[in-house]
Amino acid sequence: MTxxxxxxxxxxxxxxxxxxxxxxxxxxxxxxRAPGWAKLLAGVDAKSVSSRAxxxxxxxxxxxxxxxxxxxxxxxxGLNVTAPGKAxxxxxxxxxxxxxxxxGADWWGAARALYAAGFCAGxxxxxxxAYHLTPGGFILESGAHALQCAVIPGGVGxxxxxxxxxxxxxxxxxxxxxxxxxILLDTGEKTGKAASSIKRGLVSGAALPASLRxxxxxxxVAVLQCYATAELGVIAYESAAREGMIVNETMILEIxxxxxxxxxxxxxVGEVVVTSFNPDYPMIRLGTGDLSALMAGVSPCGRTxxxxxxxxxxxxxxAKVKGMFVHPKQIAEVGLRHPQLGRLRLVxxxxxxxxxxxxxxxxxSPDAALESAIAATLQSITKLKGAVRLVAxxxxxxxxxxxxxxxxx
Numbered sequence: 297m298t299x300x301x302x303x304x305x306x307x308x309x310x311x312x313x314x315x316x317x318x319x320x321x322x323x324x325x326x327x328x329r330a331p332g333w334a335k336l337l338a339g340v341d342a343k344s345v346s347s348r349a350x351x352x353x354x355x356x357x358x359x360x361x362x363x364x365x366x367x368x369x370x371x372x373x374g375l376n377v378t379a380p381g382k383a384x385x386x387x388x389x390x391x392x393x394x395x396x397x398x399x400g401a402d403w404w405g406a407a408r409a410l411y412a413a414g415f416c417a418g419x420x421x422x423x424x425x426a427y428h429l430t431p432g433g434f435i436l437e438s439g440a441h442a443l444q445c446a447v448i449p450g451g452v453g454x455x456x457x458x459x460x461x462x463x464x465x466x467x468x469x470x471x472x473x474x475x476x477x478x479i480l481l482d483t484g485e486k487t488g489k490a491a492s493s494i495k496r497g498l499v500s501g502a503a504l505p506a507s508l509r510x511x512x513x514x515x516x517v518a519v520l521q522c523y524a525t526a527e528l529g530v531i532a533y534e535s536a537a538r539e540g541m542i543v544n545e546t547m548i549l550e551i552x553x554x555x556x557x558x559x560x561x562x563x564x565v566g567e568v569v570v571t572s573f574n575p576d577y578p579m580i581r582l583g584t585g586d587l588s589a590l591m592a593g594v595s596p597c598g599r600t601x602x603x604x605x606x607x608x609x610x611x612x613x614x615a616k617v618k619g620m621f622v623h624p625k626q627i628a629e630v631g632l633r634h635p636q637l638g639r640l641r642l643v644x645x646x647x648x649x650x651x652x653x654x655x656x657x658x659x660x661s662p663d664a665a666l667e668s669a670i671a672a673t674l675q676s677i678t679k680l681k682g683a684v685r686l687v688a689x690x691x692x693x694x695x696x697x698x699x700x701x702x703x704x705x
Contacts, residue, residue, distance in 0.1 A: 305408070327377065388430065389430055404530060409522040421446065422465075422471070423449055424470070459483060460489060469498075471498050527579055547570050563589055585610055609696065634673065638689050
């Protein structure tokens with residue numbers, strides 16, 4: 297088993313950037329054959345989208361937009377290039393949001409993540425992601441099959457039945473949530489149905505605290521994690537170096553300021569936005585709603601693609617204040633109207649049994665007139681009065697939080 301899945305993983309970063317940007321015009325042009333994308337990208341010249349800067353000028357599509365589009369134009373809101381009848385599977389995620397799985401090996405791009413976690417041809421893999429309607433089980437199964445692994449389709453629940461299968465087939469690998477892996481190991485010990493054959497795991501769908509990873513490691517299971525969504529497949533994954541999550545080779549990832557489509561500087565926390573190269577169901581600047589940050593440099597494992605810090609919260613921080621919704625994009629608009637400001641954070645609280653809000657804004661040259669002007673802008677945009685507090689540059693946390701709702705639940 298070689299260190300890397302293929303030569304794409306170790307490309308010079310400048311070469312990767314050049315090759316991926318060269319593909320963008322074809323990717324955008326193909327997407328625009330679908331009526332949904334043609335409407336969303338109306339007026340866009342696909343040939344001109346040949347750089348990250350040009351890509352960043354395109355609108356961000358959000359999951360809530362997809363759900364609305366699918367109601368108006370079932371089944372996929374006109375975002376699919378390949379007809380539903382030519383798909384391999386027609387799936388459904390909570391929301392509900394409906395997704396296709398197309399034909400072809402490793403359609404979801406999971407093989408690369410499994411390989412980095414130590415899975416290889418001939419392994420038997422126990423898959424405890426859901427198979428019923430939702431894509432999770434199929435995402436990891438298709439990657440395992442691409443590596444020529446056999447898969448036990450455990451699904452969710454039925455712990456004792458799954459342990460019977462594990463004891464009989466002796467899988468060396470596990471894919472599923474980290475919590476359920478612990479349940480399997482604990483229950484196996486109590487019932488005498490050993491799960492000790494499992495030596496490696498690729499987990500997703502739930503947090504993996506260091507304490508749980510350490511416990512699983514002490515029990516003989518080396519666990520790495522990946523980050524995936526139903527629309528995109530595997531977005532990023534850990535390697536043995538365990539220094540961030542490496543972006544998959546089948547997409548371009550951006551980190552943008554929440555509430556906008558504007559890319560942030562490396563290291564700044566923002567929303568994960570992804571453009572995929574999937575020919576059947578392309579995604580152009582899909583806003584995942586998840587927060588993360590790009591890391592500097594490349595992984596010690598030799599993979600040279602960009603890395604993210606992993607999941608750092610949700611970007612949708614909408615709050616209801618005095619009966620009205622306040623959105624992150626409204627706070628971003630305040631910043632656009634006052635370019636001398638840095639990070640912004642709207643703190644929502646309670647004073648005298650009433651909702652209150654205070655906008656903290658980083659500013660190098662604060663003065664009362666500016667504070668007053670910002671307060672007027674805040675009221676104009678949100679239709680709500682709020683206080684303004686100008687603070688020193690760099691004093692607000694770099695956590696991607698634009699609206700902090702500090703009211704007691």
